[in-house]
Amino acid sequence: MIPxxxxxxxxxxxxxxxxxxxxHPQVFEFHTDQEDFSTEGLKRLEEAIIEVRNAGVETIILHxxxxYKERFCELLAHSSNNSELVNFIDSSIQDLLTLAKKYDAKVLVHGSYEMREPDLLTPFDDKLQAQNYLLDRLLSLYQKYPDHLxxxxxxxxxxxxxxxxxxKKLAQTKLPLAYDISHAFIELEGDMAALLTSLDNLKDNIQHYHLVDSMGxxxxxxxxxQGKVDWAAVLPHLNPNASYxxxxxxxxxxxxxxxxxxxxYLVGINRKK
Incomplete structure (x- = not known):
C-alpha cells in the first residue's frame, strides 16, 4: 500500500x-502551457520551482x-506534415529538462491524449506503424534522459x-510511466477488474500517479x-515507491x-484498511 x-x-x-x-504538500506538479516557454514565462516557472523547493516539497513534477496553438502536443506528430508542432514539442521538452536537471525534478510527457487531429495519422500506413513510431520516440527520449522523464x-x-x-509489451521496455487512473478507467469503460490487472502489470514501471475519479x-x-473507481480496491495495487x-x-x-x-477521502479509505 502506498504511503x-x-x-x-x-x-x-x-x-x-x-x-x-x-x-504543505509533499508532492507538487506544475501544469505548464504554451505561455510558459517565452523568456519571461520560463523565468516565472523557474522562480516558482525555487519557491516550491525552498518550501520543503520533496517531489516536483513538471507537466x-x-x-500548442490549440493543437494537442501529441508525440505522434511527424515533421513531414506538422513540423512547427514537432519543433515546439521538442524545444519545450528540452526547456523543462533543463529545469528538471537543475532542480532535481521530473518531466511528465504525454504519450498521447485523445487523438482529435486525424492528420497526425497521415504519414503512417496504419495504426501499428504509428504506434511503433510513437514508442520509438518515447524510447529515444528515455535513453537520452533516463533520470528525468x-x-x-x-x-x-x-x-x-x-x-x-x-x-505487458510496455512493461518490457522499462519506460518510466505516469499512470492516470481516470484515463485508464475511461479507456476500459469502467471495468475495475481490468484496471487492477493493468496497475499490477505496469506497477514496476510506474513512478507517478494521477489519482482522479471518473464515471468511466x-x-x-x-x-x-464522486465517480465509479473503487479506491479501496485500487490502493493495494499502487507502487508504494511512486509519487502521486x-x-x-x-x-x-x-x-x-x-x-x-x-x-x-483517500486518508479515510486508508484508515479503514
Missing amino acids: IRLGLKASSDPKQVESRLRY HPMK IFENGIWSLFAFGHEDFD RSHDSLTLG IYEINLADMTNPAEQLASHE
Missing part, C-alpha cells in the same frame, strides 16, 4: 502556488504543455494503459469518491478544495 502523502497541482501563477504551499497514458489506443497485451465514460476529472497528485477539476484555480477533499 498517504499530499500531492497538489498548480500553474506557476504566484497565487496558485501560494494557495497550494499553505497546505509538459497539453497544447516519465510518460503518461491518454485515452487513445496508441498509448492507453489497460489492454493486457500492450501493457468521458474525461470528467472528478473528486475522489490529485488531478481534479477546480471551481477556483486559486483554491485547491477539490484536491484536498480527494486527499481526505
Whole structure:
C-alpha cells in the first residue's frame, strides 16, 4: 500500500502556488502551457520551482504543455506534415529538462491524449506503424534522459494503459510511466477488474500517479469518491515507491478544495484498511 502523502497541482501563477504551499504538500506538479516557454514565462516557472523547493516539497513534477496553438502536443506528430508542432514539442521538452536537471525534478510527457487531429495519422500506413513510431520516440527520449522523464497514458489506443497485451509489451521496455487512473478507467469503460490487472502489470514501471475519479465514460476529472473507481480496491495495487497528485477539476484555480477533499477521502479509505 502506498504511503498517504499530499500531492497538489498548480500553474506557476504566484497565487496558485501560494494557495497550494499553505497546505504543505509533499508532492507538487506544475501544469505548464504554451505561455510558459517565452523568456519571461520560463523565468516565472523557474522562480516558482525555487519557491516550491525552498518550501520543503520533496517531489516536483513538471507537466509538459497539453497544447500548442490549440493543437494537442501529441508525440505522434511527424515533421513531414506538422513540423512547427514537432519543433515546439521538442524545444519545450528540452526547456523543462533543463529545469528538471537543475532542480532535481521530473518531466511528465504525454504519450498521447485523445487523438482529435486525424492528420497526425497521415504519414503512417496504419495504426501499428504509428504506434511503433510513437514508442520509438518515447524510447529515444528515455535513453537520452533516463533520470528525468516519465510518460503518461491518454485515452487513445496508441498509448492507453489497460489492454493486457500492450501493457505487458510496455512493461518490457522499462519506460518510466505516469499512470492516470481516470484515463485508464475511461479507456476500459469502467471495468475495475481490468484496471487492477493493468496497475499490477505496469506497477514496476510506474513512478507517478494521477489519482482522479471518473464515471468511466468521458474525461470528467472528478473528486475522489464522486465517480465509479473503487479506491479501496485500487490502493493495494499502487507502487508504494511512486509519487502521486490529485488531478481534479477546480471551481477556483486559486483554491485547491477539490484536491484536498480527494486527499481526505483517500486518508479515510486508508484508515479503514
